[in-house]
Amino acid sequence: MHGSPSTSRSHPATCPTIYTLNAGSWLYCFDKVGNLTSQDGTASTCPSSAVFTYNDASQLTAQTGSLTSWSYDRLGNETAGGRVAATARTDETWTDYSQLAAITTGSTTYDLVHAGIGNSEL
Structure with a gap:
């Protein structure tokens, strides 16, 4: 400790x-x-x-x-960035509510699914 x-x-x-x-x-x-x-x-x-x-x-x-630069969309959401090439994030996309919708790291793309805009699941 x-x-x-x-x-x-x-x-x-x-x-x-x-x-x-x-x-x-x-x-x-x-x-x-x-x-x-x-x-x-x-x-x-x-x-x-x-x-x-x-x-x-x-x-x-x-x-x-860092070999990767950071970029942002018009709402200020990160669209690319990363501290080292191995964990660089690219092709980040966002919903109309500024929730991360998809992200690519390395050669793998991850799609994210969110609950409704009230953050409640049905």
């Missing part, structure tokens, strides 16, 4: 990170609107080796080392 996570807040002049969470052996860094900006299992300061980038709508657009 790692014990309780420790947190700190700071405003370093050279880094937009204002919140860090040290949970066991992992360091998580967040920007002022709550987006994860960095994470690492060995780092002690932000930013660390895995750095995440966001657009003005707070949508993830890139990660250090």
Whole structure:
């Protein structure tokens, strides 16, 4: 058991990170609107080796080392993305109610079925 996570807040002049969470052996860094900006299992300061980038709508657009870019539809639903090529998501489609309808990862497509718009099954 790692014990309780420790947190700190700071405003370093050279880094937009204002919140860090040290949970066991992992360091998580967040920007002022709550987006994860960095994470690492060995780092002690932000930013660390895995750095995440966001657009003005707070949508993830890139990660250090990722070969897959992120894209979004006009409603802001992710249509493609992935941290590593093996788990990259492509061809994501959404219902009119912004429910994920299908997703492809690797060469496998998964179709999703949702209950009605009231989230109740008949």
